[in-house]
Amino acid sequence: MAAERFPSFGLATPPAPRAIGADEAISLLKSGQAKPASLLAYGNGRSYGDSCQNGAGAVVDMRSLNRIRAFNAETGVLEADAGVLLSDIIAHAAPHGFFPAVVPG
Structure with missing residues (x-):
């Protein structure tokens, strides 16, 4: 995987x-x-106040894990990969009358 930066909300960009x-x-x-503590999952870098800083370990880029695996339109239960964006969840669930109880912003 090519070297890249992992910016976060607030424009904090630690060394790659x-x-x-x-x-x-x-x-x-x-x-x-690798020990679990040496790995840090990175989503899309939009979490308020979170910054992706793991200089001594590795950052696991979760953005490719972006599938909605299952959705029950009767119960609203959704099963998704770790890299699914909140906007994708809303786009999938809202037409069925479901919306997250809490959203950022």
Whole structure:
């Protein structure tokens, strides 16, 4: 994965950490080559006040894990990958009468 920056809300951009994909993170954990505390999941960088700083470890880029796997239109229960955007969840659920109880902003 190419070196890139992982900006966050408030424009805090720490030095570029080593970036890996979710598949590589799983392999590192299963093989014992990485401890869970050495990995930091990165979504889309929009969380208020959160900053992606893990200079001593690796950042796991979750943006490719962006599928809605299941949705029950009767109960509103939605199962999604870690990289799904809130806007995608709303777009999927709102036509069925569901909207998150709490949203940022």
